[in-house]
Amino acid sequence: MTGTPGAKGATYTVGRLAKRFGLSRTALLYYDSQGVLSPSGRTSSNYRVYTEADAARLARIVAFREAGLSLEQIRTALSARPHTVAEILAARLGQLGVEMGVLREQQRMLSRMLGPSAAKAHAPLLDKARWVEILRASGL
Numbered sequence: 001m002t003g004t005p006g007a008k009g010a011t012y013t014v015g016r017l018a019k020r021f022g023l024s025r026t027a028l029l030y031y032d033s034q035g036v037l038s039p040s041g042r043t044s045s046n047y048r049v050y051t052e053a054d055a056a057r058l059a060r061i062v063a064f065r066e067a068g069l070s071l072e073q074i075r076t077a078l079s080a081r082p083h084t085v086a087e088i089l090a091a092r093l094g095q096l097g098v099e100m101g102v103l104r105e106q107q108r109m110l111s112r113m114l115g116p117s118a119a120k121a122h123a124p125l126l127d128k129a130r131w132v133e134i135l136r137a138s139g140l
Contacts, residue, residue: 012050014039020055021062028058036075037061068092 018025031037032048037058039048050058057078064074069092077085 009052011041012055014048014050017050017055017058021058023062031058031061031071034071034075036071036078068096 012020014025014028018028028037028048032039037054040051040054041049043049060078061074064077067089069077069088073088073092077088080088
């Protein structure tokens with residue numbers, strides 16, 4: 001962390017903020033170019049300076065990316081009201097359900113193609129009962 005004259009609280013350079021979140025410096029520069037995360041200021045040498053508020057915003061961006069949202073969806077979610085964010089997340093959850101259904105069908109097809117003896121050697125299918133058990137255990 002660095003101190004900037006006149007700035008309140010901790011500030012970060014691009015490299016330090018990227019390191020804090022396990023991202024590349026290039027990722028932060030890209031987020032800046034896409035208008036998702038802009039630095040709060042610049043030093044006298046024109047280096048980007050990020051604040052704790054910027055770090056909190058980046059934490060949300062990282063969480064949204066891990067959930068599979070596109071940058072456009074993230075941009076919308078960051079400036080949206082809570083109910084709109086919930087709609088975006090619900091849509092992603094629905095999309096994941098569809099994707100999982102496709103993957104389960106592919107898994108069944110491959111198991112059939114391998115035959116009964118070969119299929120037993122591979123990971124078991126995740127059936128509805130097991131899926132519901134997992135969801136309940138996770139609090140959903």
